[in-house]
Amino acid sequence: MSVFVIGYYAALIAASCLAAYFNYRRTFMLLFSLTLVSFVLGIIGGTPALRVVTIFAGALALAVGTSYAFKEFLVQIARPNLAKELRTAPLTASFGMFVIFTYAIAGIFAPVIAPHGEAEVIASAFAPPDANMLLGADQLGRDVFSRIIYGARNTVGLALTATILAFLMGALAGLLAAVKGGWFDQIMGRAADVIMSVPSLIFALLMLSIFGTSLVVIVIVVAVIYSPRVFRLTRAVAGNIVVMDYIEAAKLRGEGDWYLIRREILPNSMSPLIAEFGLEFCFVFLLIAGLSFLGLGIQPPTADWGSMVRENATLISFGDITPLIPAAAIALLTVAVNFVVDWMLFRSSGLKEH
Incomplete structure (x- = not known):
C-alpha cells in the first residue's frame, strides 16, 4: 500500500x-x-x-470555494436590497452566476484573450497542443483555444439576440392579449398553438432551407419558434393580474391599455418573466448549437461551438477529447443558467427555507 x-x-x-x-x-x-x-x-x-x-x-x-467567494463579492458591491437577496442564494446559483460572468468576459474581450484569430491558420491539421496552442489545432490548423474563445462571442451572442427578440415578441403579444381579450386573444392563441405544434428542429431546418442561413434569418426563425412559449406564459400571468381590483380601478380612471401594461401589469409579473427568459435562452442556445452541428447554423469560418464539435469529431476515434471541449462549454453554460433560473423560480414562488 x-x-x-x-x-x-x-x-x-x-x-x-x-x-x-x-x-x-x-x-x-x-x-x-x-x-x-x-x-x-x-x-x-x-x-x-x-x-x-x-x-x-x-x-x-x-x-x-469560488462560488462562495464570488457570492460574497457580489454582496459587497450590490445595493442593500439586492445584497440581502444575494445572501440567500445557494452555492449552485452563485456558481451559475460566476460561469455566466466568465462567459460574458470571454465573449466581450475575445480579441484580447484569444492568442490568435478565429480563422487564422497557424499549424498543420490536428497538430498537438504546445506552448503556442493550448488545445492544439483543428482540421485546418487553426488554434482550437482561440476559436473556443471567439465561439463564446458568436454562439452565445447570437443565442442572446434571438432570445431577446423572441421574448419581446412573445411578451408583447401576451400582454396585449390579456388586456384586450376577445378576438385578438383568440387569434394570437391559435397562432401560438399552430407554431408550437411543429417540432422546433424540423421547423428551423425547413425555414433555413427555404430562406438561407444568414445570421438575420437564423435570429428571426429561432425567435418565431420560441416566442409562442413566452406568449403563453405571459398571457397566463397577465390574465391573473387583469382581474384584480386595482386594474379595474385604473380602467375606471380612464387609463389606456399601454398605461395598464407599463405601470400595473408588467411590474407585477417580472419575476416569472425573468425566470422564463433564462429558460428560453437555454432552449435557444441548444437549438442554435444543434443547427450549427448540422451545418445550417453559423457558417464557417466564423467560430461556433456546434460546428467545432462536428469539424473535429473524427478525433474521437483516436482517443482525443478535443471535440468534447466545445460540447462541454455548451453543457456548462446550460447548467449554469439553469442553476440561476432555479433560484429565481424559488424566490418568485414565495417559498422559504427552514
Missing part, C-alpha cells in the same frame, strides 16, 4: 471524525460517504481510481 493511499484514507477519516465531533451532520455524511465510495473504488481500480476521486473532489472543492 502506497503512501498516497494511506494519506488519502487517513485524511478522509480524520475529516469525518472532526465533522462528527463538531456535530456537522451534512459534512459528516458527505465525507464518510466519500470514504466508503473510495474504499470500493480502491478495491476495484486501485490507486489510479483514488487519484481520479481526489482530482474530482479537489475540482468540486475549488468550485464550491
